[in-house]
Structure formats: C-alpha cells, structure tokens
Amino acid sequence: MIDSQKGSDTKTGEEQTKGLTDHEILSQAMIFIFAGYETSSSTLSFLAYNLAKNPHVMTKLQEELDTVFPIKAPIQYEALMQMEYLDSVLNESLRLYPIAPRLERVAKKTVEINGIVIPKDCVVMVPTWTLHRDPEIWSDPEEFKPERFSKENKESIDPYTYMPFGAGPRNCIGMRFALIMIKLAMVEILQSFTFSVCDETEIPFEMDSQFLLMPKRPIKLRLAPRSNTPSNTTTTSLKSPNT
Template sequence: MDFFYNALRKIKDEHNKKSDGRVDFLKLMIQNQIPDDQAKDETREQPVKGLTDHEILSQSFVFILGGYETTSTTLTFLLYNLVTNPDCLEKLVEEIDTNFPPDTPITYDALMKMDYLEMAINESMRLFPTAPRLERSCKKTVEISGVTIPKDTLVGIPTYVLCRDPQLWDSPDEFRPERFSPESKSEVNQYAFMPFGLGPRNCIGMRFALMIMKLLVVKLLQNFTVETCKETQIPLELNVIFQPKVPITLKFIPRSYKEKQ
C-alpha cells in the first residue's frame, strides 16, 4: 500500500507542477483540494467542501484498482471461453490476422471494426458478468407489475441470473458469440445484458475498458497460441462470489514456435 501511495503522490506532485492545459480526473481533484487543517476544523458551522490530500490519493488508488481488476478478470474469462471453444478461437485469430498482417500498426479505427472480437467479448461478459450484481437506490416510490417499491429502497439487480435465464436466452450456458452479431444484436434485451450497468450511473470507463481489452486480445493472439492444459478446469466451477473455485490456468505457446512444428 505504501508503494502505491508513494507512486501516486509523485504523480500528483508532477501534476501540480505542470500547466499544459490538459484536464483529467487527477487534475480535477487537485483543483478541489483543501488543506488537512481546514477539513479537521470543527469550529466552523458549515464544513469546508473539498478533498484532502489523503482522499485524493485514496480515490486515485480506487481508480487504478477498479480498472485493473475488472479488466483482468474479464480478459481471463474471455480467454477461457475461447480456448474451450476452439472454433470460436479460430475465427477470432483469422479476423485478427486478416485485419492486422505482420508489421501492421494497430489503430483505434481498425479495432472498432473488429466485429467478431466485439461479439466474443460481449458473449463472454454475458456468461461471466464483471459485476454479477448491481445495486440502485429507488429515488421515488414506484409500482411495477403490482409490486410497490418504496422510495430509498436499495434494489438488487442479479445480472448473472439474468444472463443465464433460459426465458431470455437460447441455450444460455453455451458460448455463442453470434448472439451479438450486427444482425442479431438488436434482438438482445438491454435489460438482460448490463455488463457495465445502464443509465446515468453506468460505468464511466466502459469505452476505455473495451478498447484496452480489444487491444490486449489482439496483441496476445498475434503472438501466442492459447490452449488448455492439464490444470485447466472444464467445466469451470464458480464459488458463491462468482469467482473460479480453481484458478484459471492456460498454456501460451509462441506462434513462431508453433508454426515451425
């Protein structure tokens, strides 16, 4: 923890020195910083609004942790789904090799045109949602299908259950990226597939996370053939918090070596 705080403090100090006009989350927090003594002053009738140095560093750490853990978990599940469905993996590798021949730079526009890659990511997030449960506070009393939900009630949304409901999905336990093809995507009920949430409280980093995942998958499959190994658990079993009971273990073989065999 001290390592991260020291690193973040160094980044924060560098932001303070720069005046290049660029505004990011850290800059916005720094602009609203207040001295620690003002935050602790209990003699004021109204507390001073702002963030202390500790709060800025803590929030920055949450940004890093939230972005890293969720992305890495989603990528792990995606690779597992691909290697346990070799036909899907082969289609994706073919799409990558077609769009990015050797020595071709990976651009944002080209990544966004990778239909099968996006289909595979969406289908993997359906089977293993990054957030298996969402919570929202009801802002006013409403009645839905005869059920009254009082104002300020905390409502739990079981995204994992919705994504596996046979009334909403055909063969819900199967990995079928074609569900999210350009031709079929419009048939997907948006309230049955909410990997990043919905509405004004959806994940603020959604587009960035998707771009990073696409980039990492392309780079990985350009350079490695991914396969199951004797430690790979098939089928995958999850615990009560929807994490694998046994760590997902896969085998990575350099494509240059594989192609020589």
C-alpha cells in the same frame, strides 16, 4: 489530478477554480485500481478460457485480426474498434461471466411499477448472472456463441437483459476504457499465440464467493506460439492480479 492542485483557488472575475484535495486524489486513485484493474484482469482470464474451450472461435478471431492487422502490423484505435467479431466474442464472454454478478440501486423516492410498490431508500437488486443465463431470454444459455452479438442479431437484444456494465446514467464510468484495454491486450496476444486447454485446466472451474466474479483458483491454459512449434509450448495461469 495532481496538476489540478496547481494554481487552485485563484479568482478570475466572478469565477473561482478549485483543485482536488489530497484526499480526493487518493480516493480517485483507489477507485481506478480496485474498480478497473482486477475486473479487467478477470475479464481477460474468462475470455482466454472461453477461447481455449472453443478453438473454432479463436481461429475465426485470429483470421479477423490477421486481416485487419496483417503481418503483426501496429494496432490502431480506429481499426481495432471496427473488429466486429472481436466485439461479439468479448460481449459473449461478458454474458457468460459478468464481473458484477448483481447490481444494486437505492430508490430515491417511492414508486410503483407494474403494481409493485418500491419504497424510498429501498435497495433494489438486479441479478445480472441470472439474467445472462435465463433460457427464456437466451437459447442454449450455457453455450459460448459469439454470433448472438453479431451486427444482425445485436439490435434484437433487450438492453435490460444484458448488463455487464450496468445500465442508465449510473452505469460503469470506465466501460469504454475497459473494453478498449481488453481488446488491445487480447489482439496483442493472439497475434503471436494461441490458447488451448491442458491437463491442468479446471472445467468447469470453481467460482470465488466474493462480490466480484473471479475464479477461486488460477485458470491454467496452454499458451503456444502460432507457429505451433511444440518445443515452445508453455502453460500459463490466468486469474486476478493478486496471484
């Protein structure tokens, strides 16, 4: 972004290029930090919590990653994107704990939908949390079941009942980057460690009453080497990065 300022406001024929201002660069940097850092951290915390509570899912996931990256092989982008069970596990975790529990849009013009008139400039709220846990849409909605998002079942899901990143042209601009980052971090961890609940694990944990979904207190789990050596077992706290 800083490099965009170099050679700005130069004319080439009828065209003129213009770099970003200092204010625009600062604004973009703040968005990257607040919109991408804490949300991804909380998503990783929720994912680790779900894996710790469902060891059979974690075992199956580790079997997949051991097949794709044997003997802790370096992680490659193409192979990472082909891990179907990892994708299912992450999608199911985002269903249970969508970082944005509600979405808001402003009507650009007055419109009527199914007999309901939505006036111009009206704020329309989409309750993501409620949609993701609606028993009329999801069987056993409180249960962690990654198979809901298997290759066979994924096509049957109405895209407007599952919106952890929003939907349409104004969905989360960082969605693809966030998913890659979260998958990469989790594979790196699970290659060497396993998660499990401990005496300090709060089940269920209490949510913080903010716009973004996050635990009120750190999620505490046991992190153990995959060799399962008891002497190397430690307890770790997972929460948003301000902890």
